[in-house]
Amino acid sequence: MVRRADLTIRQTGLRESEVILAISGELDLSTIETLVDQVDTHLQRRVDCLTLDLRDLAFMDSTGLRLLIELHDRAQHEPWSLKLIAPRHDAASRVLKITGADVALPFEPENGR
């Protein structure tokens, strides 16, 4: 039986045009759809900036990374910007470090928000 991971997404920003999603739990093949759906819902409205706060993310695999890369691609061609806040947990930051995504994707500098 394949375990279903838990993923929690909380919208923390106050302004409609600046969406901040705080994501906690595990981001993998079994939970990715939840995040994709939420992000799509927001991007269908007029959004200037989407921030994904991954600080409390406990785990992320290559599926999660792939979504970040695709969002980054979209932000290059669409009128909104993507900001990422790096995960603190090793199991979530490992895939970013191994793939060089920690450097290549628009992660906010430490403490910058």
Next chain:
Amino acid sequence: MSASLTEQILDRAHSAVVSMDESGVVTYWNPSAETMFGHAREDAIGRAVADLIVPERLRAAHVAGLRRFLSSGQGPMLDQRIELSGVRADGTEFPTEMTISAFQDAGRWSFHAFIHDISERKDSEKEHRRLLDELQRALHNSERRFDAIVGSLTDAVTIRDRDHRFLYANSAALAHLGFATWEDLQATAPAEIMADYLVWTENGNQVTMDDIPSVRILRGETAEPLLIRTIHRQTGEQHWNLLKAAPLLDEAGEVEATIMIIEDVTEQKRAERQNAFLARAGAVLASSLDYEQTLRNVAELAVPDIADWCVVDLVDEDGDRHQVALAHKDPAMVRRAEQLRAYEPERLDAERGLGRVLHTGEPRLYPEIPDAMLVDAAVDDRHLELLRAVGMRSVAIVPLRASSRSLGALTLVNAESGRTLDRFDLELAEHVAARAAVAIENARLYSERSSIAHTLQQSLLPVELPRVPGYELASVYIPAFETTEVGGDFYDVWRVADGWMIVIGDVTGKGVQAAALTSLVRHTMRTASEFESSPARLLARVDSTLHDQPSRSVCTALCIRLEQDRATLAAGGHPLPVALTAEGVSELGEYGPLLGGFSKATWRNRVVDIRPDTIIMMYTDGVTDAVGEDGIRYGSRRLHEMLRRCRGRAAAQVIASLTNDLETFQSGSHADDTAVLVIRRLPMPAAPTVTDQDRVPAPLARGAR
């Protein structure tokens, strides 16, 4: 008693024989009775037994007992050995053991007592007490009493005299030997106690009284501790005991008694044997995609150590069952059991036995199979005869459970060994069944997927790893559970101008698209390597090919060029390989960017020396991301620890250790594809003798074909 011949025989009996009539008057008195009680036959006959030989304090009971028997027919003292005191002509009392029988002749009862004087035996018991008292004093200078110490030991302790009679047994020993009281134990001969058990050594040789350490000591031999496996004939309960004995010497230095400590090591031995079995079964299950053959191999492993019989039945989607394995150490028994199949319906009764287990998915333990159950199950006389011939004593049935349904069941049966199966056996069977179910499911999914995208799948993995001189390679591919899609992990090994190229990678995504991408990556690398054997430049080529794709296509890859004593490697978004060298475990190389993921990415080669006996493990994140209890990930720390234990092992053994470790760790099935490739530099460079590679089939792959 009518025949005088009988009297003539009794006249010569060693036992005292006394007969009396319904009124309690002596009618017969043999010479031994004369000697024992000191009354002549002429004086005794015609007198009341009560007055003659029954001590005064017991007379009322004697008379009441006789009256009760005559009125109700109840004689609880009859026909068994009883101990009663007797009284002699001179008024002295002495202990006797007697058997009283009653006979009816022409409507009247007569009673006959066979009596033994057991004063001597009682005396020797007193002597035993004395000896034990001495022993206790000898063992204790302090105030603490012997029994307070030895009595509270959880190990069974017995002390026996030269005739093997018990002088002492602590409460653990009484419990161990199955006696409620010390008196019960004393009343039983040592050989009788042993007769209650089937006793073997660890390697299955029968143990006799002569092998017992205390008996050997009495023969003047030195007695090594003896590990025995006992099965109680009645209860079928199994125990492992370690027997240790030492002599107790008298003042003259002669062996006066022996002390034996019986350590119950059942739990340790059970765990030891079960773990050994699980490890072997795990390796067997991981060894091949031919799951029917694999299940037969596991069943063969189980007999006769785990059970006398091991049977595996599978059920197909239509609910028809197929027996795929039937193992017993005696081929003749297997043939007999095969005849039973003719009686078994393909559709099973969901209410009982195997059918019930398959239907409910719940394991069942039948500790005892009474004959009535066989009679109930039998279709006809011949069937019953066969069932009885197999001699089932105890049965455990556990389901082979996949995500949503029962794939089949594993059945353990004990028969001629006499051992009943218990909850520990059931647990073990469940462990094996869980692994077997995963192996079956993987194999089935693999073949389903093969039929969906056969051509693509063929291109994902090499049919067989090539032989690389001076090295040995082994690999495993474990597809994700609960998916019928083509996985994204791949590996490949091929020859290049200046060595061997070894690649492992992971295309994110699933299905035919992922397979097509995998194929693209592999062919790009192979083609590019004809002109270019720098791993970093090969990764760059793949990266640019991926960027040319119409939609975002990303892939991780680790590329190693292996030469005789060094390796050049570059990583593209892939976990670094882990190496076990004389210095320990470490990662090789440096991280490099994901292929196809980012613009303006670059990769660098790193060169490392590879000394003999170095083991390098390349893996995909299915290994480190494997989920255990409480959602904990396997992680690189566990991987490093596992590899640290693999020093000196062949590549295939390293793979087996890892897959075993992963299976033990995982709480569920593989959620993600997992690929592992192990490179080991052979200990002596280019030795043309038999190497581990010749002995171990490579690849040891569950999925690799």
